[in-house]
Amino acid sequence: MDLDVTADRLGVPVEDVDRVHRLADDRPSAPLPLKADAPALLDRLAVRPDDAAEIMAGWPDPGSPLWTPELRWLLDRSTALVAADLGGHGWLPPGPALRRDRGPAWRHLYVYAYLALVAVARGYHREHGIADDVSWVTLADLGRNLAIDRRMRREGWPVMQSWLTLHARGGLFELGRLQHQRGGTAIDLHIPEAGPLTPAAVDASLDEARAFFPRHFPDEHYTAFACGSWLLDPQLREYLPDDSNIIRFQQRFELDPYEEPEGIDADVEVLRFAFRTLSTPLDQLPRGTVLQRAVVDHLAAGRHWRWRRGRLPI
Ligand SMILES: CC(C)(COP(=O)(O)OP(=O)(O)OC[C@H]1O[C@@H](n2cnc3c(N)ncnc32)[C@H](O)[C@@H]1OP(=O)(O)O)[C@@H](O)C(=O)NCCC(=O)NCCS
Known part of the structure; x- marks a missing residue:
């Protein structure tokens, strides 16, 4: 893979792509939940109907024309990057901020990564004996942040995409x-x-x-x-x-x-x-x-x- 070409096609600095490449290395990624299960999961994560509809519309189905090879690469490697730091509690950008006016794949790439990481986080929570209600309330900060970002006319997301990796790694709990x-x-x-x-x-x-x-x-x-x-x-x-x-x-x-x-x-x-x-x-x-x-x-x-x-x- 040519990092320069990938960065160019994603419209981000090559250093950011290089960082994802290095940190994710050949670490395992995590699969997305089944599309059929996604509406119930989004509801559990307090994602409001308007945001859920966008996320479903941009779902990374195999062959979806919304998902270029570069976007698929970034989704896979960003998920791996965050999963590799499971249990970590430092600030961790999952990847470069993407243009958000290019449709749901671009706008919500890190939301799909988060959805893939929910099962990883849930496993970590279970290993630590954390009750289901704390686990789900914590993870449901996704919906709250998406709603705020919509109110902010999408200005707020770059911070939120990093913030939400704390939840996904078991680094933060809502009590x-x-x-x-x-x-x-x-x-x-x-x-x-x-x-x-x-x-x-x-x-x-x-x-x-x-x-x-x-x-x-x-x-x-x-x-x-x-x-x-x-x-x-x-x-x-x-x-x-x-x-x-x-x-x-x-x-x-x-x-x-x-x-x-x-x-x-x-x-x-x-x-x-x-x-x-x-x-x-x-x-x-x-x-x-x-x-x-x-x-x-x-x-x-x-x-x-x-x-x-x-x-x-x-
Ligand atoms: C933290 C927070 C819950 C405090 O709200 P609160 O309990 O109502 O706070 P206070 O009782 O001190 O409010 C005093 C006044 O400021 C107003 N106020 C407080 N937070 C406000 C906010 N975020 N936006 C607008 N007005 C606010 C209150 O309405 C009240 O004014 P009023 O008497 O004219 O109605 C609120 O600011 C909030 O939701 N903030 C967003 C999250 C945040 O800032 N987190 C910290 C990130 S570092």
Whole structure:
């Protein structure tokens, strides 16, 4: 296979194709589920009907004209790349971001890879004695992210395709209100868009994690919960009431000294999470909530948001 030709036909840098080639090496891939089983699986993964219809329409049937040899190669090797890191919990891009306006095969290639990996992840979950409900709720972040990406007019996907490899490798679990990522000595907390972040829901999720990790990963020893987020920026206290859920969440953490995070622009992340857009001009953003007004006024004043990390003892 000629990497240059493949990269050219996929419209991506050759280094990205080379990376997939190297990391997947001759590792085994995983088969897609049967097409006949896919609608029920997509439903289980909380994929909404409009997204499910697109995914079914682009299904990689043998001989489908939507699937060029390069796309088939990338699907196979990307699946192998992620499967090769089963149990890993670092950030892992499954491959290069593809153009999303070239039809469902291009748009959803990493969704098909995820569907192939569901059986792999389920096997890993079973080996660790993880209950079916936790397993499925965790994997169903796919549907939530596809719906958000649709709201974002497809602007959000490049991050999501990497994010979802955590779920597919058994690196992250959704326990009640929060998602908990394994790794090092701290469990990293993530906050899905799933209604208000009430203190009671956070307490319950932390309690669940305190029991979950020693039970299912007894060789890992966690001493803290950690979180890196726009939600921990103390500047939010200038705008949000003390009893708001975000400020009460902040109060749980001791902040690490500020360091410019690599590859994260906090202003962009705040737009992502408070407006679900990355490209709308400031003066056209809605001002419907206290947070939205705060975000716009802060940026319009020439100030910036910060991505902060904090910890709290287990
Ligand atoms: C984290 C989250 C659940 C907090 O929501 P919450 O529990 O309602 O938070 P608060 O009680 O502190 O809200 C205070 C104010 O900000 C508003 N607000 C909070 N999060 C908002 C958001 N993402 N978009 C728009 N407005 C928001 C609330 O509506 C409220 O304003 P109001 O009184 O005018 O209605 C919410 O921001 C969210 O769903 N975010 C998306 C996921 C995310 O950001 N994850 C972290 C990634 S690093």
